[in-house]
Amino acid sequence: MSDRIAEQVLQAACRRFDAAEVFEEAGETVSVRFEDSRLKEIRTQQRRGVGLRVIGEGRIGFASTTDLREPQRLVEQAGASAAFGDEARFEMPGRPAEVPHVATCDGAMEDVSAEQMVEMGREGLEMSRRANEDYLFACHLTRAAHRQRVLNTAGLDFAYESSRMSASVEVEEVRDDGLLQVYEYRTWSRPFDSVSDLTRTALEKARDAAAVAPTRLEAMPMVFTPKALGNLWYPIETALNGKLVHKGSSVLRGRIDEQVLDPRITITDNPTIDWAPGSCPLDDEGVVARRRPLFEAGVLRTYLADLQTAGLLGIDPTGHGFRSYSSRPSPSSTNTVVEPGDTSFDEMLAGMKRGLVIEHTLGSGQSNILAGEFSVNVALGFLVEGGEVQGRVKDCMVAGNVYEILGQVEAIGSERQWFGSTWAPPIMVGGLKLAARG
Amino acid sequence: MKNKLLELCARLPVDYAEVRLQDGVSTNIHYAGRELEDIGERIERGGCVRVLKDGGWGFATFNDVDDIEKYARMAVRQAELVGGQKFDIAPVDAHQQVYRTPVDTDPADVSLVDKQAMCHRYNQSILKHERIQSSVVVYRDSHATTRFASSEGTYIEQEIIFSGAMVAAIAVEGANVQRAREAKGDLRGFEKVTRMDEDCEDVVRRALESLEAEPVEAGTYTVIVDPELCGVFVHEAFGHLSEADFLYENPRMREIMQLGKRFGPDFLNITDDGSLEGEAGFVPFDSEGVAGGRTALIKDGVLAGRLHSRETAAKMDERPTGNARAISYRHPPIVRMTNTFMEPGETPFEQMLQETPDGIYAVSWLGGQTNKEMFTFSAEEAYRIRDGEVAEKIRDVVLTGNVFQTLQNIDRIGTDFHMVGGLGGCGKGGQSPLRVGDGGPHCRIQNVVIGGR
Numbered sequence: 001m002s003d004r005i006a007e008q009v010l011q012a013a014c015r016r017f018d019a020a021e022v023f024e025e026a027g028e029t030v031s032v033r034f035e036d037s038r039l040k041e042i043r044t045q046q047r048r049g050v051g052l053r054v055i056g057e058g059r060i061g062f063a064s065t066t067d068l069r070e071p072q073r074l075v076e077q078a079g080a081s082a083a084f085g086d087e088a089r090f091e092m093p094g095r096p097a098e099v100p101h102v103a104t105c106d107g108a109m110e111d112v113s114a115e116q117m118v119e120m121g122r123e124g125l126e127m128s129r130r131a132n133e134d135y136l137f138a139c140h141l142t143r144a145a146h147r148q149r150v151l152n153t154a155g156l157d158f159a160y161e162s163s164r165m166s167a168s169v170e171v172e173e174v175r176d177d178g179l180l181q182v183y184e185y186r187t188w189s190r191p192f193d194s195v196s197d198l199t200r201t202a203l204e205k206a207r208d209a210a211a212v213a214p215t216r217l218e219a220m221p222m223v224f225t226p227k228a229l230g231n232l233w234y235p236i237e238t239a240l241n242g243k244l245v246h247k248g249s250s251v252l253r254g255r256i257d258e259q260v261l262d263p264r265i266t267i268t269d270n271p272t273i274d275w276a277p278g279s280c281p282l283d284d285e286g287v288v289a290r291r292r293p294l295f296e297a298g299v300l301r302t303y304l305a306d307l308q309t310a311g312l313l314g315i316d317p318t319g320h321g322f323r324s325y326s327s328r329p330s331p332s333s334t335n336t337v338v339e340p341g342d343t344s345f346d347e348m349l350a351g352m353k354r355g356l357v358i359e360h361t362l363g364s365g366q367s368n369i370l371a372g373e374f375s376v377n378v379a380l381g382f383l384v385e386g387g388e389v390q391g392r393v394k395d396c397m398v399a400g401n402v403y404e405i406l407g408q409v410e411a412i413g414s415e416r417q418w419f420g421s422t423w424a425p426p427i428m429v430g431g432l433k434l435a436a437r438g
Numbered sequence: 439m440k441n442k443l444l445e446l447c448a449r450l451p452v453d454y455a456e457v458r459l460q461d462g463v464s465t466n467i468h469y470a471g472r473e474l475e476d477i478g479e480r481i482e483r484g485g486c487v488r489v490l491k492d493g494g495w496g497f498a499t500f501n502d503v504d505d506i507e508k509y510a511r512m513a514v515r516q517a518e519l520v521g522g523q524k525f526d527i528a529p530v531d532a533h534q535q536v537y538r539t540p541v542d543t544d545p546a547d548v549s550l551v552d553k554q555a556m557c558h559r560y561n562q563s564i565l566k567h568e569r570i571q572s573s574v575v576v577y578r579d580s581h582a583t584t585r586f587a588s589s590e591g592t593y594i595e596q597e598i599i600f601s602g603a604m605v606a607a608i609a610v611e612g613a614n615v616q617r618a619r620e621a622k623g624d625l626r627g628f629e630k631v632t633r634m635d636e637d638c639e640d641v642v643r644r645a646l647e648s649l650e651a652e653p654v655e656a657g658t659y660t661v662i663v664d665p666e667l668c669g670v671f672v673h674e675a676f677g678h679l680s681e682a683d684f685l686y687e688n689p690r691m692r693e694i695m696q697l698g699k700r701f702g703p704d705f706l707n708i709t710d711d712g713s714l715e716g717e718a719g720f721v722p723f724d725s726e727g728v729a730g731g732r733t734a735l736i737k738d739g740v741l742a743g744r745l746h747s748r749e750t751a752a753k754m755d756e757r758p759t760g761n762a763r764a765i766s767y768r769h770p771p772i773v774r775m776t777n778t779f780m781e782p783g784e785t786p787f788e789q790m791l792q793e794t795p796d797g798i799y800a801v802s803w804l805g806g807q808t809n810k811e812m813f814t815f816s817a818e819e820a821y822r823i824r825d826g827e828v829a830e831k832i833r834d835v836v837l838t839g840n841v842f843q844t845l846q847n848i849d850r851i852g853t854d855f856h857m858v859g860g861l862g863g864c865g866k867g868g869q870s871p872l873r874v875g876d877g878g879p880h881c882r883i884q885n886v887v888i889g890g891r
Contacts, residue, residue: 371613
């Protein structure tokens with residue numbers, strides 16, 4: 001397999017079009033899967049693909065392939081696409097004066113063997129067995145190496161590597177009245193050598209969930225843990241997408257520098273954190289990735305834009321053009337960082353006469369996201385009375401509008417946790433209704 | 439190619455080996471508002487090797503098809519590392535087949551110019567309305583030829599031809615943003631997507647009506663669902679529970695899911711059928727080379743069957759059902775639904791409505807999810823039912839229930855029937871979207887919890 005495929009495609013394309021850009025990615029992932037308290041499968045996934053974006057007579061075209069035998073076919077397809085394409089509202093960037101340094105790849109990742117990951121999973125399995133023989137333990141461990149390169153006719157040729165290790169642990173108990181499932185998850189660009197902390201946390205939560213606390217239809221304060229915060233964040237992140245802003249379907253359109261969220265909420269998009277899952281030196285179009293406040297003391301500061309979207313909006317590119325080889329760039333966040341407040345988690349619970357701690361939810365994304373609505377089943381939530389966990393709630397739902405909820409919060413936690421590419425504290429909100437039978 | 443793949447499978451030092459090589463090309467057209475966000479073709483070529491040795495599975499997938507030997511050896515090493523207790527997968531006869539899904543019009547015979555013109559027409563017809571702020575029109579087709587070979591001598595070459603389209607209207611009034619959509623997607627061919635002009639009118643009307651609707655009040659309701667939502671309900675509230683990979687090594691769950699156990703009223707019948715030619719979940723042969731078939735999951739209210747791969751069938755001493763599906767060469771097969779539906783019953787919709795003094799009529803699918811214990815699904819459109827009649831429109835209706843109890847709460851099943859495919863599909867184990875069909879008649883469910891203000 002030729003390693004000069006990207007150059008070949010670009011050369012062929014620049015003979016035919018005004019501008020062209022090749023995005024190439026290659027990666028390998030090894031994963032180990034424990035299910036039903038047993039090691040079931042080990043998997044290797046190799047992938048390699050090329051996407052070609054062109055501007056011909058001012059119009060954008062795109063095509064992609066994993067069949068690297070015929071670069072010419074890719075060029076023809078991109079041409080067919082450009083015949084209909086939208087007018088290009090951007091110019092491809094050249095090489096930036098300075099490429100920021102951010103750590104994304106740990107060479108030690110390659111040394112993590114499948115055997116080591118099997119051992120890590122076995123350790124978790126043993127902990128789960130010791131805690132309760134009836135628990136079913138599941139664990140999915142992966143390590144990934146990824147390389148991507150973007151080169152264009154404006155002179156940019158930039159490649160970087162990234163590494164990633166991820167682990168999820170799930171403890172399940174089947175009972176006469178249903179199932180209890182608790183999961184924990186971590187992903188990071190450096191290897192870790194144990195899942196025992198994730199397992200310990202999952203086992204503690206499973207123990208807290210042993211009792212089922214009775215509920216009825218009632219309004220109560222609720223704490224969204226970092227894991228559940230996505231329910232509140234996802235509609236806002238969607239509304240920050242410059243594409244939706246441009247089309248007028250974002251409720252945040254025209255509201256830059258307006259107070260949107262509670263003044264205690266500051267949220268930053270930060271691609272410059274060493275080893276964090278969303279970090280990168282440049283975005284996938286070659287725009288320098290910088291730390292940018294999204295909400296400063298609740299005031300909206302920026303939208304997320306790729307090159308074309310920035311052109312349509314008449315703003316500077318923000319460095320949020322992300323893609324895979326088979327897709328055109330589109331606006332997406334990097335690492336989402338929520339500033340901590342001054343209330344510890346225990347203080348939050350102590351302050352609740354009767355309230356709910358939401359751990360996992362089910363069914364997010366089904367409501368009217370564009371309007372900021374969410375409506376989810378509380379898959380794992382703990383009822384708290386006078387600071388004490390009473391047990392798990394079951395068969396109930398929580399719904400609301402994220403702008404109302406985050407417009408005025410009760411408290412922001414002082415300790416942050418990473419969940420995926422979000423680094424956030426728990427947030428306590430008031431006035432939400434728990435819908436339950438009874 | 440055939441002999442090379444069969445020879446490779448036969449030569450690997452394992453109990454069972456299979457190879458899938460996939461060559462595909464897909465077309466995408468995507469309008470969002472006035473912008474043509476995407477138009478063009480994508481080519482995918484790749485393969486995978488899956489082996490079973492001494493009770494352990496190894497799997498390797500790759501784009502560099504020339505390196506297939508290297509990845510096959512990798513899969514063998516991984517299977518050896520997994521190890522465990524040796525078992526045989528359920529036997530099926532070795533067979534050799536070439537299959538191509540029959541289509542009315544092959545989307546490959548329609549030019550990109552014509553496809554684009556059609557999407558443009560739909561998009562214009564949505565955007566011409568004054569209070570419609572934005573639109574989405576998506577068209578997609580794909581041709582995927584998969585060559586499957588196993589160490590048992592089975593060789594199948596099948597070409598799946600999918601096509602579908604989705605149209606959506608977005609209406610905005612201040613901070614009130616409402617969206618309505620309609621989708622068609624299946625293996626019948628191109629013709630259906632040429633007939634969506636009325637759907638465009640329909641989504642405009644629905645989006646505008648939703649602007650006027652009030653959010654639903656939280657509570658417990660009697661709910662009538664339309665055939666489309668009935669399909670999603672069956673899929674989420676029960677279908678996933680019948681996937682045997684959740685059960686076969688879960689002793690307590692096997693007790694709960696014993697065949698013969700009552701799950702619903704005696705007029706309830708739920709079926710999965712991968713052999714329905716043309717439907718979105720049509721599976722000529724699954725990703726283990728087993729022909730798709732019809733499986734009664736609930737018969738007369740009683741648990742009657744479940745969905746299997748060759749491994750789960752062997753371990754539960756049942757027969758393979760052709761439900762081991764992988765979304766592409768990048769993934770190993772896992773147990774999935776195909777076309778899942780509730781069989782029609784005896785209550786005409788009008789009667790069902792008349793017999794409902796107070797409730798909610800929920801129409802048209804937005805989404806759904808389950809965690810095996812609880813499920814949620816959401817209606818794009820919903821109305822209050824008052825005194826046996828459809829009354830004012832409401833919005834933000836997301837329904838939830840307990841998988842183990844909800845089917846018991848079905849008390850009326852309609853006489854009509856409708857199957858729905860679409861552009862999306864089902865997600866499980868990191869594999870999404872898988873094309874599936876869902877369907878059923880109108881049906882009434884008591885005691886449904888709905889979240890709200």
